[in-house]
Amino acid sequence: MDTQSAIVDLLSSLGQQVSLSKSDLDLHGQSESYFPPSPPDAVVYPETTAQVAEIVTICARHRVPVVAWGTGTSLEGQAQAIQGGVVVDFTRMNRVVDVAQADMTARVQPGVTREALNEELRATGLFFPVDPGANASLGGMASTRASGTTAVRYGTMRDNVLGLEAVTAAGEVIRTGTRARKSASGYDLTGLLVGAEGTLGLITELTLRLSGQPEAISAAVCAFETVTDAVETVIDTIQCGLPMARIELMDTDSVCAVNGYSDMQLPEKPHLLLEFHGTKAGVAEQAETFGDIATDHNGSGFDWATRPEARTALWTMRHNAYYAILAARPGARAIVTDICVPISKLAEAIEATRADLVDAGVPGPILGHVGDGNFHAILLVDTNDPTELSRAKAAADRMVERALALGGTATGEHGIGVGKLGYMTREHGAGWTMMGALKKALDPQDILNPGKLVPPRT
Numbered sequence: 001m002d003t004q005s006a007i008v009d010l011l012s013s014l015g016q017q018v019s020l021s022k023s024d025l026d027l028h029g030q031s032e033s034y035f036p037p038s039p040p041d042a043v044v045y046p047e048t049t050a051q052v053a054e055i056v057t058i059c060a061r062h063r064v065p066v067v068a069w070g071t072g073t074s075l076e077g078q079a080q081a082i083q084g085g086v087v088v089d090f091t092r093m094n095r096v097v098d099v100a101q102a103d104m105t106a107r108v109q110p111g112v113t114r115e116a117l118n119e120e121l122r123a124t125g126l127f128f129p130v131d132p133g134a135n136a137s138l139g140g141m142a143s144t145r146a147s148g149t150t151a152v153r154y155g156t157m158r159d160n161v162l163g164l165e166a167v168t169a170a171g172e173v174i175r176t177g178t179r180a181r182k183s184a185s186g187y188d189l190t191g192l193l194v195g196a197e198g199t200l201g202l203i204t205e206l207t208l209r210l211s212g213q214p215e216a217i218s219a220a221v222c223a224f225e226t227v228t229d230a231v232e233t234v235i236d237t238i239q240c241g242l243p244m245a246r247i248e249l250m251d252t253d254s255v256c257a258v259n260g261y262s263d264m265q266l267p268e269k270p271h272l273l274l275e276f277h278g279t280k281a282g283v284a285e286q287a288e289t290f291g292d293i294a295t296d297h298n299g300s301g302f303d304w305a306t307r308p309e310a311r312t313a314l315w316t317m318r319h320n321a322y323y324a325i326l327a328a329r330p331g332a333r334a335i336v337t338d339i340c341v342p343i344s345k346l347a348e349a350i351e352a353t354r355a356d357l358v359d360a361g362v363p364g365p366i367l368g369h370v371g372d373g374n375f376h377a378i379l380l381v382d383t384n385d386p387t388e389l390s391r392a393k394a395a396a397d398r399m400v401e402r403a404l405a406l407g408g409t410a411t412g413e414h415g416i417g418v419g420k421l422g423y424m425t426r427e428h429g430a431g432w433t434m435m436g437a438l439k440k441a442l443d444p445q446d447i448l449n450p451g452k453l454v455p456p457r458t
Helices: 003-017 022-027 049-061 114-120 138-143 189-193 227-239 252-262 280-296 308-319 321-327 343-360 386-405 421-428 430-442
Strands: 042-044 066-069 086-089 096-100 105-108 161-167 173-177 202-209 216-223 244-250 271-278 300-305 333-340 366-369 374-381
Touching (some): 003 042, 003 049, 003 086, 022 042, 049 066, 049 086, 049 173, 066 138, 066 202, 096 114, 114 138, 161 189, 173 189, 216 280, 216 308, 227 271, 227 343, 244 252, 244 308, 252 308, 252 321, 252 366, 271 308, 280 300, 321 333, 321 374, 333 386, 343 374, 343 386, 374 386, 386 421, 421 430
Parallel strands (some): 066 086
Antiparallel strands (some): 161 173, 161 202, 216 271, 216 300, 244 271, 244 366, 333 374, 366 374
16 A cells, blocks of 8 residues: 555645645544544545546555545444545535436435435425435435435435446446336346445445425324333334324433423423324324324323424424434443334334343433334443443444344444444354455455455455
């Protein structure tokens, strides 16, 4: 690896689009979670696909790592240059290339954020539904196969990326997929690159599936006596076929945190936050049916909101829950872990996790996208206390073991990065070795986000 020669070549080719300033390097070495800083050797801001190809070609020539950066909101260290090298920041590739209204698709560059795309779509009657909470870049969301609060109805990034353009480890530009809604043509390369966390290619354009803006939206918050009551309400709601757009759980600790942070006055009990999309009559009927189901499971304190500002306040509170929980223990960092289990096992998984965290003495408010069996525990730790950090990591490990035993997965949406590498053999067995073989075939020099997702090279 000849990093300095690569930087010289990058400066010669891209000039002021290359940054070596300490503040820029430090910024791109940070993580939203507990991982220690790992600044890259250089940050490059491409503006075209051709420039991305040039960056990768130069780095391949000198065997220098290349790591893609969107907005830096990933939670398992995916965007950190843990082996040094060059971070490719896609901030300047932020153009909505084309909106095909009749086809309900859009082509975007990877630096476009989900909020910016939906702002662009406001006059079309369409919107992009995947909502992970953070105003993440769409390239980053595709790379981590993100989902979020709306996945129960609209699916994840896997379901909403029809095709893409990417730069391979050899600096070659490839296109996968089309604007057609289905295809039986060859390997699903789009599916392979969505969720690959930048280890197989750098995404430079996305073709996205859009959805129609609903005629009516109704959101609500409802309190329950126990987490089990709330989860059983979710199960019954799904089995009744009610088409929920969102259904989110916050446990008591999460509710206490958002009350203080967002100036809310929710009862200090587990809560469900939900939203229905459809016609005015349909939404009203769905809300009434849900109310009956919740009442059967000790639900109380229904607060239905149809005004946009009231709905916005509700979901802003939910999206800020992570920061509210961090604020509940000033100075702490978070081990943010998520698992996903079959919906029938969700109450068991959550209650066992809550009991385990209490026994371990680890603060860990729980919240999640319970409509698809996915929940998060935000473990608050003093990273300067090795004993506390060790207890929290052991608790996170037990969460994953529990999820796998119940037929689930180590991560529903956060991805692997470096934080969950240790669980891959347990979940995938020989399948993880196959992932490593694919990586080696497509990136023989191991320059694309090395040390992440797949087995380490020996």
